Amino acid sequence: MVLATAAAPAYAFIAYVSNEKSNTVSVIDTDSWTVTKTIKVGQRPRGIDFTRDGKFVMVAVGDDDTIQVIDAKTQSVVDSLPSGPDPELFAQDAAGKILYVANENDNTVTVIDLEKRARIGDIQVGVEPEGMTISPDGKTLINTSETTNMAHFIDTASRQIVANVLVDARPRFAEFKHDSSEVWVSSEIGGTVSIIDPKKREVIGKVTFEIPGLRKEAIQPVGIGMTKDDKTAFIALGPANRIAVVDVATRKVTKYLLVGQRVWHVAFTPDEKYLLTTNGVSNDVSVIDVAAQKVIKTIQVGELPWGVTIAP
């Protein structure tokens, strides 16, 4: 693994893509933009993320009720974590010591000690917990519940819910601005992204979408990627087959980028030159040149690609 330094033009990174249907993870080399390996994992892999030290990739395999751990060196499954039933998305604290897992089937968030790889607690939340993110200061965990339609604010010290913010229907993903001033929550069925002030814990604005020639119901926002300078957000719009480029300051869409079909999630390369998107129905990954705001490449992966993470 080579890390990017200021002078270097383009370094190769390694991206891992979970393929929900084929029960595999595709490994993509971002230099050649090719799939270099396909790793067999458990059933229905979705949420996927690197451990903070970059040594392991965790992938939630919902139908096996666990999170599998892939060794990034050997690119093979080496362990599994005791998540609750049907894990989908998860978030880890800044130190990479605690993992919080949304368990869709039993309305809980499971807390896992990553060093001991042991379950250390549960938090009761709304119906079908899904989106998970932690505030940059590590003090607040946000969980969204799809049928309750709320963003639950959980105090990570006491593991208690401290506030519940109602958002539009079927909230699926939450993302903090890097300066902690806002949380963005996408509502798949509501078709909006709610912007929450984490201090006041209320919705202070909404991003809405309109694409000429496309019916409203097809616009179903899911994954959100925000640049480190907090200036631009890239929002995956599901069956609208587009990524919305949003000016964070004005909360307006400046551009729609056509990607593959049913785009789920996004991930930046660490140098933020590229953004990768998983396109569920067309079974491919689109590569977006972030500065040019253009799709430059499409890579065929497994069936129904869902999540994506890139080595730090």
Added chain:
Amino acid sequence: MIRWLVGLIGWSLAATSALAADPVTIGVGYLGTAGTRSTLSLVELPAENDGLAGARLAIEDNNTTGKFLNQRFALEERRIKEGEDVVQAATALAEKNGFIVTNLPADALLKISDALRERGTLLFNVGAIDERLREADCRANVIHTAPTRAMLADALGQYLVWKKWSRWLLVVGSHDEDKLFADALRRTATRFGAKIVQERTFEDKGGARRTDSGVTLIQRQMPVFTQQAPAYDVLVAADESEVFGAYLPYRTWDPRPVAGSAGLVPRSWDAAQDQWGAIQMQNRFFKLNSRRMTALDMQAWTAVRMIGEATSRTNSGDVKKVTDFIKGPDFSVAAFKGTRLTLRDWNLQLRQPILLVDGRMVVSVSPQEGFLHQVSELDTLGYDRPESKCKLK
């Protein structure tokens, strides 16, 4: 469960200072007929709590959400027997419940709708698929989560036309509801350019649905009944009464697929539906009821969830406020069908995708690609605003 809820309300109170001390209780009544209809297939015999089980799950789901908003949902169930006074039962339910979910025949529903109009009770029709309840006999206090015959027929017809199976042999039962479904199928054929090459009637001469040597006889009858038909692509059966439809697949004289009341069937929901997060819903339902979820269960679940959705959006248990919100332009509900569901404001029918199922799998979901509409593609299913005879009052 209750004690657990009370505990949760306790701490959510401490956390959210704006909440009042006592939870707001939202009463939902469920009024259905006792007993179940018989079906040809033993595996399709409805459970005794068909429909009701969906309402119970939605009450649980609403309460999970409600604990964060200091709202509590309670279900009062009432099943009426043949000969019992439905208006009396409904009025008694309306004493404590501002919302009543009904699984009743059209005439009974109209009676209670008129009886409860002054009271302001909001009714949800989850069982009756009759067109007239949304057309000439529509009512301003009745919301329909059950699809109509025309919606079901259009959903099927779109798929058959997409498949280029456009020559239909229509077989109609001899009961009134069979004829109504056949009317809907004829309308669909005209709308989408299919051709009904011939119609046949299957007379119900009575007889048992279960016999010890039934198969032998059916195997002789069905090929004979379907022979000498003009060239056709698909046999479409209209047999809501469950007299012959399920006997047709694999037994037609010509080797043709069967659709309609058997074979490929249009339904609002199916136990096999697992797309769009539905698997969580199916699991929750199975855990609570120890059986799989039917279309009627889903229609009842959706009705009770609509109430929950509106009470949480308005942060109120006030029936008038909640009713206005449900009927208003900002209302939508998520029901695991890949798109938000909204109400047709001209007749209070819930717009919804319709599944096409074969008893084991979801074969397709309508509206089909290419059936376009200026407002919502879901309005390509059933009677659209310009054709509607409904005047809400």
